Amino acid sequence: MTDIQTALSTATKLLKKTSDSASLDTEVLLCHVLNKSRSHLRAWPEKKLQEKDKQQFLQLIKQRQQGLPIAYIIGSREFWSRDFKVNNQVLIPRPDTELLIELSLRILADAQKTSLLDLGTGSGIVGITLAAERPNIDVIATDLSVQALTIAKENAATHQIKNIHFIQSNWFAQIPGLNFDLIVSNPPYIANNDPHLSQGDIRFEPKSALTSDEQGLSDIKKISAQAHNFLTHNGTLAIEHGFDQQKAVQTIFKSFNYHNIKTHSDLSGNPRVTTGQWKTK
Helix, strand or coil: CCEHHHHHHHHHHHHCCCCCCHHHHHHHHHHHHHCCCHHHHHHCCCCECCHHHHHHHHHHHHHHHCCCCHHHHHCEEEECCEEEECCCCCCCCCHHHHHHHHHHHHHCCCCCCCEEEEECCCCCHHHHHHHHHCCCCEEEEEECCHHHHHHHHHHHHHCCCCCEEEEECCCCCCCCCCCEEEEEECCCCEECCCHHHHCHHHHHCCHHHCEEHHHHCHHHHHHHHHHHHHEEEEEEEEEECCCCCHHHHHHHHHHCCCEEEEEEECCCCCEEEEEEEECCC
16 A cells, blocks of 8 residues: 555656646645645655545546646635635636735725625635625625636635625626726736747636737726726726736726726736726716
């Protein structure tokens, strides 16, 4: 029988050609198979694996060798200290998007009762996280994809979030006549010809949630053009975008007469989210 240490060592060697994080990948996959923490692997390196666990682990290693993202293999990814179910119908949550959460929580800090719209919710990480952190707010989360909304609803149920409502909608198309204090979105913003689309984990993610026409700016323009019709006086629009799109997004915001426009950088120092406010006439 194979022990934990040997299984990890062998699997790491198998993954080194296809993964930049081979050691971490093998630990995460074995933890998933054993339903144990990484500290358990380190505490019991000599523990023997049952044959069924060994075979399942090897199957998962093969999937990773083929490039399948870890999040899709194990069916979940942590975001803002919560586990979210994911599959190939939704994007894999990324640390960059936590900036959108931080900014939103800052905007909502003094709100007693307010409303928020999350456009293109995907697995629901933004809307659900904000609803969980601010249980006094009302959240509506939308997505065009029925499959994505199914995942988002499951995640909301898992985390027992009651103050969120999901709507299938192509951006604002099916939104009722409501006004929101904050509209947030992590829309598709990658250009259709971006070479990164054929590299790494992104190869397996839904293209409809990644790419947009006009060098990645088409959906950002659509959202910006319509959002002011759904914002309260001095309500805020916050959009996540590519690190090299700061000037373009600011120009879009200015063209639709938003004010107090600011771009905020993520932990890596890359411009990542642009915000703007709307003044009703």
